[in-house]
Amino acid sequence: MSGDRTVLDVTGLSVGTRHTPLLHDVTFSIERGERVGLIGESGSGKSLTALAVMGLLSEGLTATGDVRLSARTPATRNLLEVGEREMARLRGDGMSMVFQEPMTALNPTMKVGDQVAEVMLLHRTQPSRAAARRRVVELLERVDLPDAEHLARSYPHELSGGQRQRVVLAIALANDPALLICDEPTTALDVTVQATVLDLVVRGVEARDAAMLFITHDLGVVATVCERVLVMYGGRIVEAGPVAEVFSDPRHRYTQGLIGASDLVGAEGRRGRAALPTIPGSVPPAGRFPDGCVFRTRCAHATARCETPPPWFPRGDHPAGETAYGHACVHPAGEGQRG
Numbered sequence: 001m002s003g004d005r006t007v008l009d010v011t012g013l014s015v016g017t018r019h020t021p022l023l024h025d026v027t028f029s030i031e032r033g034e035r036v037g038l039i040g041e042s043g044s045g046k047s048l049t050a051l052a053v054m055g056l057l058s059e060g061l062t063a064t065g066d067v068r069l070s071a072r073t074p075a076t077r078n079l080l081e082v083g084e085r086e087m088a089r090l091r092g093d094g095m096s097m098v099f100q101e102p103m104t105a106l107n108p109t110m111k112v113g114d115q116v117a118e119v120m121l122l123h124r125t126q127p128s129r130a131a132a133r134r135r136v137v138e139l140l141e142r143v144d145l146p147d148a149e150h151l152a153r154s155y156p157h158e159l160s161g162g163q164r165q166r167v168v169l170a171i172a173l174a175n176d177p178a179l180l181i182c183d184e185p186t187t188a189l190d191v192t193v194q195a196t197v198l199d200l201v202v203r204g205v206e207a208r209d210a211a212m213l214f215i216t217h218d219l220g221v222v223a224t225v226c227e228r229v230l231v232m233y234g235g236r237i238v239e240a241g242p243v244a245e246v247f248s249d250p251r252h253r254y255t256q257g258l259i260g261a262s263d264l265v266g267a268e269g270r271r272g273r274a275a276l277p278t279i280p281g282s283v284p285p286a287g288r289f290p291d292g293c294v295f296r297t298r299c300a301h302a303t304a305r306c307e308t309p310p311p312w313f314p315r316g317d318h319p320a321g322e323t324a325y326g327h328a329c330v331h332p333a334g335e336g337q338r339g
């Protein structure tokens with residue numbers, strides 16, 4: 001593994017059918033507590049990368065290379081060579097995944113509480129069925145589901161899309177995975193609940209100091225949620241780096257096009273080739289933020305925390321309307337910028 005804090009180490013991952021190569025020499029790693037975005041146009045290979053890591057590639061696809069997960073398995077083992085039984089143990093325990101469409105991840109004939117309990121009993125992270133049931137309610141409450149005890153006895157079709165995705169998230173986080181992979185987890189949701197679910201995802205991984213790989217088409221979401229971004233094109237990672245750097249100064253022509261075509265708005269209010277996105281409010285140039293600021297959520301939508309001590313951001317909750325992304329914070333009035 002490349003470092004002590006490394007959770008996922010992918011080296012030279014290639015995937016293809018017998019006749020067609022689809023992923024080429026994909027290499028990246030993610031550390032504990034780190035949130036990495038994976039962006040690229042449709043068909044660029046984002047989902048295949050995630051599925052290869054999870055050992056969920058469909059039949060007919062083969063993977064070569066080296067994939068190591070430091071957590072709960074000897075880091076010396078290449079997951080591409082591990083048998084299905086061990087991969088099944090690792091899934092939901094060492095690593096888990098949240099897909100775009102919650103209904104496909106849930107069993108329609110089983111009460112949601114039983115589905116959350118099952119993943120814990122399967123992985124023996126709770127000693128008994130009664131203990132698992134108690135933990136279910138706690139987990140559902142943590143993803144802000146109202147009346148969790150009652151809701152645990154509901155079937156998936158009785159819940160809204162946003163509620164279902166929260167249940168899926170509760171399942172994904174039930175065994176405190178070291179790695180959470182999210183593949184467009186909010187795309188199928190109503191815009192009004194997207195930000196809330198996004199915030200729950202971030203809080204869930206933060207609370208566990210887990211590593212996260214976040215696949216999305218939405219560059220604004222990457223800027224909000226991730227510190228680092230990988231850009232895929234034609235089955236290759238063509239650019240990688242800190243979000244603020246890649247978005248403000250994209251090197252690869254494909255990244256430049258992607259950002260140019262996005263809704264990101266730069267420091268000077270220009271569309272595309274953004275310094276940093278605005279959601280809403282003005283954005284100071286990259287780098288004009290206090291060192292060590294770990295403000296990561298939009299407080300317009302959710303309670304946000306900035307662990308940077310004063311001078312200008314008070315510890316604790318920010319007033320509604322302030323916007324932040326990545327390591328950047330800005331007040332809508334443009335106040336608080338520090339050179």
Ligand SMILES: Nc1ncnc2c1ncn2[C@@H]1O[C@H](COP(=O)(O)OP(=O)(O)OP(=O)(O)O)[C@@H](O)[C@H]1O
Pocket residue numbers: 017022040041042043044045046047048049058060061
């Ligand atoms: N089972 C498969 N057999 C053959 N080709 C496949 C298979 N699964 C994916 N592909 C191809 O691999 C390429 C990458 O697909 P992938 O699903 O990873 O793209 P993506 O970047 O996740 O796209 P999207 O954003 O639309 O989900 C595409 O050209 C796709 O058609």
